[in-house]
Amino acid sequence: VKRLTTFAIERRSYGVDVSRVQEILRPQDVTPIPLAPPDIAGLINLRGEIVTALDLRVRLGSAARADARAMNVIMTSEHGPVSLLVDEVGDVVEVDESTFEPPPATLSGAARDLIVGTYEHEDMLVMELDVTRAIDDTNPSGTDVEVEDR
């Protein structure tokens, strides 16, 4: 059974594998980092740990959110937690895997890299995101930030 944590961005419904979600946080004080790539909203203090907050809108190819006070979906990764900023958080849903469809061939742009496919759930289309790609440190918006290993 596939269980997804769902959330909404610009009224579209997305889901991520529930096992990769560490926790959901209310809007946090986000410290913006000058010169950072546009998909990086800033840094938040997660109980003493400094966590990078990614603006999922930008990662999906939309304009950056004007206000970083958004819900935080904290994802686990081998390099520590990463926060995805989303508009609204929905339920954890069990999707019917028989309704899975790959993304349409016409889907293009940044979203194409992130969306694994879609599920029908209660007459809604839920787009599953590839967690690894959603939080990785390549820079989907194509600005020239050099990523080096320190």
Place this chain on the structure above:
Amino acid sequence: VSSEMDEIVAEFLVESIESLDRLDRDLLALERDPDSREVLAGIFRTMHTIKGTCGFLGFARLERVAHAAESLLAGLRDGSRSMTPEVAEILLRTGDAIRAMLDRIGATGAEGEDGNDDLVSELARLRDATSDQRPRASDRSAPATVRIPEPRSGGADATVRVDVAVLDRLMTLVGELVLARNHLVQLDADRGDPALASASQGIDRITAELQDGVMRTRLQPIRTALAPFPRVVRDLAIALGKQARIDTEGEDTELDRSIVEAIKDPLAHLVRNAIDHGIERPEERVAAGKPDEGVVTVRAYHEGGQVTIEVSDDGRGIDPSAIRARAVELGVLTADQAGRMADRQVVDLLFLPGFTTADQVTTVSGRGVGMDVVRTNVERVGGSVDITGGPGRGTTFKIRIPLTLAIIPALIVTSSGQRFAIPQANVLELVSVDTGELRSVHNAPIYRLRDRSVPVVSLAGALGEAGGARSTGSLVVVRADDHRFGLLVDGLSDSVEIVVKPLGRHLSGLDVFAGATILGDGCVAAIVDIVGLAHRAGIAGVDPVGIDVADRAPLPHVDTTSLLVFADRSGSRMAVPLDLVDRLEAFPRTAVERAGTDDVVRYDEGIMPLASLDELLVDRRRERRYAAEEMPEDLQVLVHREGRSLLGVVVGRIIDVVDEPLELQPASRTGVRGTMIVDGRVTEILDLPALLVGRNERRGTGTRAEAGAAS
């Protein structure tokens, strides 16, 4: 069982590698002094232990090599063989072979196929070769056999091996505690609740001590970084046809282990450089009236809360005129500029990327590491490098580094409504400026600071933020590489100790930030990397010399002030300039009498009123007098004299008198001139005259009244 075995093997590896470092050192010592029985015994013992343990663990090939070496050593020991360069060489090679085998065991768990057969047969050949030139053992006054002393056990019981990961974890936790403490102190400042204040002071003190204690557990003697050098020097000198040795001093000087790691390469480079470029060939040395053997000295010592490491040689020294010529040849400077530059500035050119005066590039100092990399690496851990010396006088490189990295003092500034942390290590001074005072050369703003112009960079501008059109701000004068510049910020907010946390991988490409930290109110602030920022702003890197050739600031010459450092009753460190203190006195509690509302003592044929620090620093601590039962047995008193009036300031404990440049960071409370780091601790410098004026105002009395009381 297998994990237990792994553990035993791991321990064997650690111990053996440590003993091999010692072995190298001992062999070199033996080469110099072939008659030292003690050194020989040590070498024998090391080899014997390795042989025994690897036999036990079933590393047969390793055992065979160690055994062959031990047999040769036994021959040396009983006098049937003599120490020759050939023997020394083969024993050193044996050490290398064993090290390689240990590395393989560490990496793969097995000792591999290479049995080092050549080496074993060579060792056997040398053992069996008859020695003619050597006096027989019986001819010697020394006993023919050496009693192998028991391994020293003194102090062994008092130490434990601790996994580094445990220490790292502890350091992280202390970092979190420091953050929580900062938060608490901030709450205390906001609330002004006496109960909270005393709890907060307690936590503050304990946190500082714990931080200090945990930091100490991570300290490692610098010896580990210096251990390979005797061997490096020997091999290198032989390869270059020179004669050289290394002397080390202060090998027990301790540093955070991460810093020891970070300076290994720069130090090795400086040592190689000293042999390659510094020390002359024997004939050249003799012609110059020096002994044919050159000496490289590495000295490490603590100085003012930092560690200084000097790498010096007694070689030919650096000739500024050769550097000038080279700089002109490379097009770094015009001949005119080169001529105008002071020698020590010229010498600093050696730190430019790609700058070398070596007539021929040797493989030795090559390795793609130049002096610029040495400086970069040292600065990365918050340190600095200076060169001194001159033609014929040898060269000394002086590296200064902080003791620890994880928790650093920082200045919190505001810019475009955001707060940033600037490491105090980079801060030279703070100036409050009107933007009207800034001048510009074309569109490059400069500020005249004591008759020197300093290029000004707006922090907001450099970070690509909308620059504030404010008319006033603060100029944080910072030093990066060899460049001094002013960082224009909107305001200074605080001077605190911060816990450095890395920026996540998403932001690791941003070289203008060195990390991030969590401030007392829980918000995150980025830590500015001054060197990175300087590069970004074009201060350094692009044309590192051209920027301010005419106007290069000399190394800031600092006047020091004698400071009397003391602690208040809660343990907070404070200081006053010593010249404000007439004398230090101790009075027993019983000597304190009451006169009106004052505590007084008889002193110097008069009466001296006493004031506690609590009373003087009323803004945070409430004005109150020591209750008699709280008063310590002995009162430590600073006697302050102003004209004929005396005042005794009761402090908790006198700590030290130090000479330090007064580099004050802004203070957070009245009566304090500022804070600075003394002996590695944040110390408040009290404004004693202002405190006394404040006290008199509160009491509604002038100094006159006291003058009367004192006479």
